[in-house]
Amino acid sequence: MAGHTKKEIVPGNLKTSELRRFWKSRTREGGVQKHETGIAGFDEMLEGGLPRGRVTLVSAGTGCGKTVLLNEFIYRGASMLAEPGLFLTFEERPEDILRNLRNFLWDLDPLIEDRKIVFLDAAPLKEGEVTLGSADWFEPMLARIEYVARDIGAKRLAVDNLGAIFLRYSTNEDDERCLRDLLFKLSDRIKRLGLTTLLSTESVDHVSSLSRYNADEFVSEGIIELSSHFGEGAEIRKMAVRKLRGCSFRSGRVRFDITAGGIEVFPKIPIDASVGDTDFDVRKAFGVAGLDAALHGGIPEGHIVLIAGNTGTGKTTLGLHFLHQGLRTGEAGVWVTLEEPVKVVLKTAQAHDWDLQPHVDSGALRFVTAPLIDVAPDRLLYRIIDAVNTNDAKRIVVDSVSSLESASMGKESVRELMVQLAGFAKTQGITVILNYLSGDAFGAEKGQLLGSQTTNAMRLSSIVDGVVLLRYVERGQAVRKLLNVLKLRGSEHDRDILTFEIDGSGFVVGERFSGD
Numbered sequence: 001m002a003g004h005t006k007k008e009i010v011p012g013n014l015k016t017s018e019l020r021r022f023w024k025s026r027t028r029e030g031g032v033q034k035h036e037t038g039i040a041g042f043d044e045m046l047e048g049g050l051p052r053g054r055v056t057l058v059s060a061g062t063g064c065g066k067t068v069l070l071n072e073f074i075y076r077g078a079s080m081l082a083e084p085g086l087f088l089t090f091e092e093r094p095e096d097i098l099r100n101l102r103n104f105l106w107d108l109d110p111l112i113e114d115r116k117i118v119f120l121d122a123a124p125l126k127e128g129e130v131t132l133g134s135a136d137w138f139e140p141m142l143a144r145i146e147y148v149a150r151d152i153g154a155k156r157l158a159v160d161n162l163g164a165i166f167l168r169y170s171t172n173e174d175d176e177r178c179l180r181d182l183l184f185k186l187s188d189r190i191k192r193l194g195l196t197t198l199l200s201t202e203s204v205d206h207v208s209s210l211s212r213y214n215a216d217e218f219v220s221e222g223i224i225e226l227s228s229h230f231g232e233g234a235e236i237r238k239m240a241v242r243k244l245r246g247c248s249f250r251s252g253r254v255r256f257d258i259t260a261g262g263i264e265v266f267p268k269i270p271i272d273a274s275v276g277d278t279d280f281d282v283r284k285a286f287g288v289a290g291l292d293a294a295l296h297g298g299i300p301e302g303h304i305v306l307i308a309g310n311t312g313t314g315k316t317t318l319g320l321h322f323l324h325q326g327l328r329t330g331e332a333g334v335w336v337t338l339e340e341p342v343k344v345v346l347k348t349a350q351a352h353d354w355d356l357q358p359h360v361d362s363g364a365l366r367f368v369t370a371p372l373i374d375v376a377p378d379r380l381l382y383r384i385i386d387a388v389n390t391n392d393a394k395r396i397v398v399d400s401v402s403s404l405e406s407a408s409m410g411k412e413s414v415r416e417l418m419v420q421l422a423g424f425a426k427t428q429g430i431t432v433i434l435n436y437l438s439g440d441a442f443g444a445e446k447g448q449l450l451g452s453q454t455t456n457a458m459r460l461s462s463i464v465d466g467v468v469l470l471r472y473v474e475r476g477q478a479v480r481k482l483l484n485v486l487k488l489r490g491s492e493h494d495r496d497i498l499t500f501e502i503d504g505s506g507f508v509v510g511e512r513f514s515g516d
Contacts, residue, residue, distance in 0.1 A: 038076030041265030056222030290509025309470030
């Protein structure tokens with residue numbers, strides 16, 4: 001469709017290669033240059049990468065993932081961007097670090113053999129061996145860093161963990177002065193070499209070991225804080241950029257995971273609400289005759305529509321109708337399943353004689369799943385966006401929004417997720433169905449068939465462009481199902497309450513309900 005300018009405007013919607021060009025275009029001549037790390041999501045959080053040629057402090061408690069972050073920074077540079085790296089360890093021996101790294105799906109050995117990655121052991125042999133006021137150990141170490149960095153053409157340096165040295169000593173005034181002097185020398189030499197550096201330090205009770213010695217000012221170009229806590233079924237890790245002098249970045253704490261492939265960060269996605277692709281002239285049909293007629297041809301392209309109803313009213317079936325109709329007409333789709341396993345969804349579709357498996361095999365249909373214990377909204381959003389970017393989906397169905405709230409997310413977190421999903425979909429011209437389990441099963445007495453609107457509990461009505469309400473009503477010793485298009489923003493639609501049934505072919509919409 002003509003007029004799509006979103007991919008030049010909204011960074012949260014871009015693929016990796018496009019993001020590189022986007023952030024590069026924002027770097028002004030003479031300003032601080034960004035150095036891409038290559039770590040999934042981390043560069044987005046940093047809006048392009050770390051400050052080039054500067055030292056950035058990583059402050060974290062035990063088990064938060066700081067050593068993994070530093071190692072992946074070096075590995076991605078050598079493996080993806082042809083940038084040799086140097087890893088300086090003050091704590092663990094290199095052989096122990098390598099043993100731990102072999103649990104990741106990283107091809108380290110060729111890079112080490114070709115000296116694209118070099119590990120240097122800077123830890124004193126014995127505690128107390130080092131005299132703080134002496135340069136006997138520190139100056140040779142600095143000289144060694146300089147020699148190896150120049151020899152391999154290093155572009156990156158990781159220092160882990162400088163706090164391990166500092167914590168060996170008392171905190172009297174002379175020691176503090178010496179420690180600050182050592183850190184200043186290290187930082188100064190690194191800057192002269194032009195190395196982009198991550199330097200880690202231990203934190204206890206949100207205070208890094210360097211802060212204890214008032215030494216953070218020497219690495220204050222950037223500070224990244226990692227934290228972790230136990231959820232219901234997993235350890236939840238988060239990171240935040242405290243400072244990145246002279247550079248833009250996304251603020252706030254964001255979730256990250258440590259996977260077999262390394263660290264994956266899920267930053268908030270900025271959405272430019274001014275860039276929308278709603279097209280009222282293009283309608284997305286359900287393939288249900290009576291409903292499409294009530295919608296005057298279907299949902300306008302780019303609309304977000306909520307299907308609200310109690311259990312058994314047919315929300316999932318209606319969502320399958322919508323997705324299947326798109327697949328029939330050549331539009332790829334994404335189904336976000338939060339209630340039933342993928343196999344059950346496929347069997348439900350098969351029961352209506354919709355064979356979705358060929359579409360799954362071809363990639364036209366992508367499923368996104370999420371555990372409902374310790375569910376991470378940002379991670380779920382990234383999974384959806386990744387699926388959309390993979391098959392260029394034009395339709396998304398979320399089944400169901402209410403499952404998120406009933407799991408471990410509060411109303412505001414669910415609403416925030418839906419706001420971001422809706423914003424992303426609109427910039428891409430994607431039409432979205434959100435299934436929602438409403439609380440009231442039945443319509444009220446005669447004349448009040450719609451009953452209460454429980455969807456207002458999360459204020460979803462302000463997010464969505466349309467609402468289709470499915471209800472039960474008891475009349476004449478029988479339960480009947482009713483359907484009503486309650487809202488369709490900016491578009492004409494029928495307002496009649498219609499009867500419907502679900503049979504082997506799916507939804508069958510009947511006549512206008514008389515109320516008797």
